[in-house]
Structures are given as structure tokens and as C-alpha cells.
Amino acid sequence: MIFSLIFWLVAIYIAMRGFSQRHRQMHRWLQRELPLWEEKNIINIEQGNTLLGLYKLKRLEPARKMDMAKALTLVGAIFVGLGVIFFVASNWQKIPAHLRAFMLLPITLFTLYAGYFFSYEKQGFSQLGRSLLLLASLFWGGAIALIGQIYNIPVSENWYIMLLWAFPIVPIAVFFKNDYVHILASFLFVIWNFLYTVNNNIANYYYPIIIFTLILPTAKNLIISRRINIIGLVGASLYCCFYKYEWLSLFISAGLLAHYLTQREERVYLYSACLSFIFWAITFFTIHQQQPNIYFLLPIGFILYLTYRDDLKENLVICLVGLMAWLNLTLASLSQIWGYAFDPLSFITFQSSLGIIIYNAGIISKKKGYLFFEVYKALGYLVTFTCTYLLSFRLVLETDTGKTNPAYLYASFFVTVIIILLIIDKARSGYFKNKDTRLELAALLATLIGNSIMLTNPQAVSVNTVVANAMLVIFALTNIFLGVEIKRPFVFTLGIVIFALFIITRYIDLGWKLKEKSLFFIVGGLIILSLGTILEKQRRKIIEKMNTQ
Amino acid sequence: MNKKIIVVIIGFLWVAISAGMIISKQHTLRTGKTVVLETVPVDPRDFLRGDYVVLRYKLSSLDLNQIESDKPYYRPGENIYVKLKPKGKYWEAADISGKKEAVADGTFLKGKVRDYDLKTRKLEAAYGIESYFVPEGEGKVIVKNMRGNKSSVSVEVLVDSSGSALIKKVYIEM
Numbered sequence: 001m002i003f004s005l006i007f008w009l010v011a012i013y014i015a016m017r018g019f020s021q022r023h024r025q026m027h028r029w030l031q032r033e034l035p036l037w038e039e040k041n042i043i044n045i046e047q048g049n050t051l052l053g054l055y056k057l058k059r060l061e062p063a064r065k066m067d068m069a070k071a072l073t074l075v076g077a078i079f080v081g082l083g084v085i086f087f088v089a090s091n092w093q094k095i096p097a098h099l100r101a102f103m104l105l106p107i108t109l110f111t112l113y114a115g116y117f118f119s120y121e122k123q124g125f126s127q128l129g130r131s132l133l134l135l136a137s138l139f140w141g142g143a144i145a146l147i148g149q150i151y152n153i154p155v156s157e158n159w160y161i162m163l164l165w166a167f168p169i170v171p172i173a174v175f176f177k178n179d180y181v182h183i184l185a186s187f188l189f190v191i192w193n194f195l196y197t198v199n200n201n202i203a204n205y206y207y208p209i210i211i212f213t214l215i216l217p218t219a220k221n222l223i224i225s226r227r228i229n230i231i232g233l234v235g236a237s238l239y240c241c242f243y244k245y246e247w248l249s250l251f252i253s254a255g256l257l258a259h260y261l262t263q264r265e266e267r268v269y270l271y272s273a274c275l276s277f278i279f280w281a282i283t284f285f286t287i288h289q290q291q292p293n294i295y296f297l298l299p300i301g302f303i304l305y306l307t308y309r310d311d312l313k314e315n316l317v318i319c320l321v322g323l324m325a326w327l328n329l330t331l332a333s334l335s336q337i338w339g340y341a342f343d344p345l346s347f348i349t350f351q352s353s354l355g356i357i358i359y360n361a362g363i364i365s366k367k368k369g370y371l372f373f374e375v376y377k378a379l380g381y382l383v384t385f386t387c388t389y390l391l392s393f394r395l396v397l398e399t400d401t402g403k404t405n406p407a408y409l410y411a412s413f414f415v416t417v418i419i420i421l422l423i424i425d426k427a428r429s430g431y432f433k434n435k436d437t438r439l440e441l442a443a444l445l446a447t448l449i450g451n452s453i454m455l456t457n458p459q460a461v462s463v464n465t466v467v468a469n470a471m472l473v474i475f476a477l478t479n480i481f482l483g484v485e486i487k488r489p490f491v492f493t494l495g496i497v498i499f500a501l502f503i504i505t506r507y508i509d510l511g512w513k514l515k516e517k518s519l520f521f522i523v524g525g526l527i528i529l530s531l532g533t534i535l536e537k538q539r540r541k542i543i544e545k546m547n548t549q
Numbered sequence: 550m551n552k553k554i555i556v557v558i559i560g561f562l563w564v565a566i567s568a569g570m571i572i573s574k575q576h577t578l579r580t581g582k583t584v585v586l587e588t589v590p591v592d593p594r595d596f597l598r599g600d601y602v603v604l605r606y607k608l609s610s611l612d613l614n615q616i617e618s619d620k621p622y623y624r625p626g627e628n629i630y631v632k633l634k635p636k637g638k639y640w641e642a643a644d645i646s647g648k649k650e651a652v653a654d655g656t657f658l659k660g661k662v663r664d665y666d667l668k669t670r671k672l673e674a675a676y677g678i679e680s681y682f683v684p685e686g687e688g689k690v691i692v693k694n695m696r697g698n699k700s701s702v703s704v705e706v707l708v709d710s711s712g713s714a715l716i717k718k719v720y721i722e723m
Contacts, residue, residue, distance in 0.1 A: 089599035154680040
């Protein structure tokens with residue numbers, strides 16, 4: 001683990017060195033706007049070039065448009081290529097297998113040369129040439145599969161066929177700048193990695209090395225290919241959790257982060273690095289179940305720093321979810337050490353408390369004028385609401401009743417104390433003077449009190465069911481009143497949706513036990529339809545009123 | 550670099566790879582010793598190569614309590630060398646080793662450990678002869694016939710001096 005710390009410290013050092021390029025977003029905006037200003041004759045091309053030169057920027061290449069003829073040659077190439085692969089798969093016996101192989105190989109080579117010829121030797125047929133190069137790459141896959149079929153190479157070694165297909169077509173993608181072949185190769189590498197891991201039961205380090213050193217650097221202007229490879233890498237990290245490959249997910253995460261730090265145009269690198277890092281934390285827990293993971297905090301802190309520095313709203317959500325996952329994994333480790341069993345009630349109420357604290361972070365951020373206050377509020381709300389909704393089911397409250405997990409229980413109370421202190425602080429600063437903030441306070445207190453009642457009295461399932469449902473109704477009502485108060489139709493509609501969800505869920509909950517389910521659905525459907533019509537009418541009236549005001 | 554040279558290099562690369570695959574398998578076909586193994590088939594389909602029959606051998610699952618081994622345990626992905634000896638009609642595993650030299654005095658198969666259970670000392674291995682490709686639509690028919698008639702299935706395998714194996718024929722005795 002000490003290596004992991006050293007590694008992250010090195011990564012942080014590298015990042016610090018690159019901090020001079022702080023205005024990346026502004027640069028991107030300028031690159032996008034410039035052609036528009038030139039088109040509208042606000043500035044001329046020379047002035048545009050001067051502006052770009054000032055910031056040492058290059059002109060963005062115009063997006064390539066695909067006409068019908070180009071699309072047809074591409075689709076044609078894909079169809080023919082797939083046809084050949086299906087022909088190989090059919091194992092047609094009328095032509096001997098060896099003869100089929102000796103026919104396919106020259107055809108593949110001929111197509112390869114034709115692709116080159118139309119791309120570079122013959123004027124005006126470059127699209128045909130590109131499609132033929134793709135076709136040659138597909139034929140090559142067919143040829144390899146055919147050889148594998150002739151010699152009965154087992155299906156468990158399909159990874160080997162995928163690799164022999166993918167690698168030799170990379171030079172076409174790179175040297176001939178063929179986007180289609182690049183996408184095909186990226187896709188094949190993803191399949192190769194999956195098959196390799198499944199069939200060999202070992203971590204495939206070759207995959208991220210190939211992608212980081214060969215495929216991603218050559219996919220700079222090719223967004224589809226980049227995304228395929230990023231999805232492949234995140235997928236590889238994800239199944240590290242199941243196969244317990246601790247270092248591989250960490251390696252992938254670090255590689256993605258390094259790519260983000262060197263080419264910050266692609267935000268997805270940071271998102272996927274963060275996701276891979278969370279998968280590493282999960283993998284760490286599956287391997288060292290009784291060892292709380294303290295190594296998580298420093299890197300996630302650094303990722304959070306990058307998130308704020310580069311204004312990446314989406315990544316904040318990933319980081320917060322990661323931190324929640326880490327807290328839960330830590331509590332799960334402590335539960336293992338102390339021998340506490342899992343209990344749904346204390347687990348869900350803990351998540352709910354975390355949701356409230358995230359929501360509070362949003363309130364504080366808004367007050368102090370920090371970035372992303374709405375992200376905190378939205379995520380906090382979503383987490384708390386989801387937990388309350390889950391707790392409103394009697395089945396959840398009944399499961400393992402009375403087996404309260406002390407680790408989660410004390411953690412919930414600890415978080416509750418922090419929330420109360422925050423609320424007192426805000427009350428003293430006069431935050432709750434307005435009607436809208438008082439409504440916020442009502443919802444917060446209702447959730448806190450409800451959670452505390454349920455946690456202190458887990459045996460009383462009936463009482464707790466009523467409490468959780470009351471909390472859900474309070475959620476709906478505060479949203480409706482808050483929506484009217486702050487004149488935000490979205491908040492108001494959300495309240496209506498929660499209310500409708502509450503009615504439908506409870507109806508299904510109660511009616512499901514009835515023997516006559518057809519009648520239950522017909523009557524229920526009619527009631528919901530009528531209720532929906534009335535609610536929708538009222539909702540529209542109020543929203544119209546809000547808009548006119 | 551000149552594009553024409555690159556396309557020629559790619560062409561040569563493709564020819565070399567396919568020739569390499571063919572030559573290595575042809576070497577086994579030409580020099581291999583024939584052994585017959587008992588097997589049980591099942592019938593899936595591969596997207597790339599069509600219908601095939603999955604062949605599972607007695608050798609696929611080895612009990613180290615019954616077979617001599619020069620190692621106490623094996624890791625998944627590790628190479629193994631299984632010495633074969635004829636027993637009646639079929640060839641069976643005699644010794645198992647992690648080193649080729651230990652079994653090189655006789656006929657042996659090179660395989661890969663798929664799984665090893667430390668408690669039971671049972672080892673799952675693959676030898677590269679677990680799939681037999683058949684014409685489209687025939688896989689299910691073959692397996693159905695074999696199961697219906699409770700017929701015995703054996704596979705004639707060619708094993709070369711390095712332990713690499715290749716399926717020569719599949720025998721179905723109705």
C-alpha cells in the first residue's frame with residue numbers, strides 16, 4: 001500500500017507542474033466562437049489568427065460531414081465484411097476449409113491494396129479507399145477465424161483470435177488515419193480483454209498498457225474511439241471488483257488520470273479515472289475485508305481539487321458517490337472486525353443522514369458563494385428521498401428487525417449531531433427567517449426526527465412504517481409549498497410527483513395481497529387516472545399563475 | 550514513411566501471422582503422435598466460427614491425490630505438462646508436472662491450469678483441444694444423437710514433441 005501512496009504523490013506532483021494551463025475552458029470557448037465571428041464579419045480571418053496566436057491556440061477543424069455516397073460505401077463495406085464472417089461461421093463444407101482459407105487470404109490482401117490505391121493513388125475516391133481498408137480489416141478477422149476453425153483452436157482461446165485480429169489492423173488505423181479501422185480495433189481490444197480475463201482468470205495488464213500507450217494517443221481527434229476505449233477501461237476496472245484484481249483497477253485509474261492531466265480537453269478521462277478509483281476501493285474491500293481503507297482519502301481529495309479547479313460539475317457527483325461508498329465500506333470493515341451483522345434499517349438511515357449532510361453542504365456553498373451548490377442540494381435531496389421511500393415499505397423495516405448494527409447506528413447519530421450543530425449555526429445567522437428556508441428546515445427536521453424514531457425503536461415495525469410514510473408526505477408537501485413560494489415550477493411538480501408516487505406505491509402495497517388482482521388493477525387504474533387528471537389540472541393552473549406573476 | 554511501403558509491410562505482416570498460425574499447427578499435424586482420449590460433448594455456437602462441439606476430457610479434471618505431481622499446488626494460468634500412458638483403448642494421465650523436462654521421456658500434453666482447489670487437490674486444466682467445429686446446424690444434431698443413444702465419444706488427437714495437441718478425428722460410437 002505504501003507504493004500506492006508514493007504513486008499518488010508522484011501523480012499529484014505531475015499535476016502541479018501542469019497548472020500553468022488554467023484557462024483551458026476559456027480557450028475552448030474562443031476556438032468555438034471564432035469561426036462564428038468571422039462568418040458574421042465581426043472580425044476578419046487575419047484578426048482571428050492573431051487572436052488564436054495570442055493564446056497559442058490552433059484553429060478547430062470543421063466537423064466532417066458525411067454525404068449519402070460516403071455512407072453507402074461504408075455500410076456496403078460493413079455488410080460485405082460481416083457477410084464473409086458469417087460465411088466463415090457457417091463452415092460450408094462444399095468448398096474444403098483449406099481452399100476457403102487460401103481464397104480468403106489473397107482476397108484480403110487484394111482489398112488491402114485496393115484500399116490503399118483508392119485512398120492515395122486514384123484521385124477523388126478517398127472515401128471508397130477508406131471503406132475498402134475497413135473491409136480488408138474485416139476480411140482479416142474472417143481469415144484468422146477461419147484458420148482457428150480449421151485447426152479447432154478452442155473457444156476458450158477466442159481472446160487470442162481477437163488479439164490477432166485487432167493488433168495487425170492498428171497500423172492501418174494509425175498510418176492511414178482510418179477512423180473506421182481505429183473504432184473497429186478499439187472495439188476488438190475491449191472484447192479481447194474481456195475474453196482474456198474470463199478465460200484465463202488472471203488480471204490483464206497488457207490491455208491498459210496497449211490502450212494508454214498505443215490506442216488513446218492515436219485517437220486524439222476521434223471521439224467515438226476514445227469513448228469506446230474509456231468505456232473498455234472503466235469496464236475492466238469494474239470487473240476487478242469481481243475478480244479481486246486490486247492493482248489493475250488502481251493502475252487503470254492512475255493511467256486515466258495521467259491522460260486527463262496531459263490532455264485536459266477530454267473531461268471524460270477524469271470522470272472515468274474517478275469511477276475506476278471507486279472500483280478500486282470496492283476491490284480493496286473485497287480483498288481486505290477487515291482493513292479500513294485509509295489510502296482512499298488522499299487521491300479522492302486530489303480528484304475533488306481537480307473537479308473544482310476545472311469546474312466539472314458531473315465529476316463532483318461521482319466524487320460524492322465515491323465518498324459515500326468509501327464511508328459505507330469503512331463501516332462494513334469495522335462491522336466485520338467487531339462482528340456486527342448487516343441490518344437494512346441502520347444502513348438506510350445512515351445513507352439518509354449522509355444525504356442531509358450533503359444537502360447542508362449545498363446550503364453552505366450557496367451562502368458562501370462557492371461553486372456547485374445546486375449539485376450538493378440535488379444529490380443530497382435525491383439520496384434522502386430515496387432512503388425515505390425505501391423505508392416506507394414495511395418489508396424493509398421487517399427484515400432482520402432488532403438486529404441493529406451498532407457501527408451504522410453510532411455513525412448515524414454522529415452525523416445527526418453534526419447536522420443539528422449546522423442547523424443551529426444557520427439559525428443563529430438568521431438563515432431561516434424566510435418562508436422558503438423555513439420550509440427547508442421543516443423537511444430537514446422531519447427527516448432527522450423520523451430517522452431518530454426509527455433507529456431508537458427498530459422493533460416497532462408498524463409505528464416505523466407510519467413514521468416513514470409521514471416523512472414521505474412531508475417531503476411531497478414541502479416541495480409543493482416551496483415550489484409555490486419560490487415560484488419554481490420544477491420544485492412544485494416534483495412535490496406532485498412524490499405525492500403521486502406515494503399514493504401509487506401504497507395502493508400497490510396494500511392491494512397486492514388481494515386475491516382478485518384484476519379488479520384491483522382496474523379500480524386502481526381508474527382511481528389513479530382520475531386523480532392524475534385532477535392533479536394535472538391543478539398543477540397547470542398553479543404554474544400558469546406562477547408564470548403570470 | 551511512404552504509404553505504399555506501409556501497405557506492403559501490413560500485407561507481409563498479415564501473411565506472416567496467418568502463415569505462422571498455419572505452420573505451427575501443420576507441424577503438430579505432421580509430427581504428432583496419435584493418442585485417443587475419452588470425452589463428453591456439449592453444443593454451443595461461436596459468433597465468429599459457427600457451430601462447434603465442446604469436448605470435455607477425463608484429463609480436464611485431474612485429482613492430484615491419485616496422480617503423481619512434483620508440485621504441491623498450481624496457480625490458475627500456469628502451464629502444466631501431463632504425461633500420458635495408454636490404458637486399454639484410451640490414453641490417460643500418468644504424471645503431472647510444472648516442468649516439461651520432468652515428463653519429456655514419454656508422450657505428454659501441454660496444458661494450462663484453469664482452477665485449482667487447495668482442499669480437494671483437484672485441478673481443472675485446458676489443453677487447446679476443447680472445441681471441435683462442425684458445419685452449421687450439425688452441432689445440435691450430433692450432440693442430440695450422441696445423448697439419445699448414450700453412445701461413447703472419443704477423440705483422436707495428435708501430440709507433437711512440445712506437448713501441443715490438435716484434434717484429428719472425433720469418433721462417435723452409436
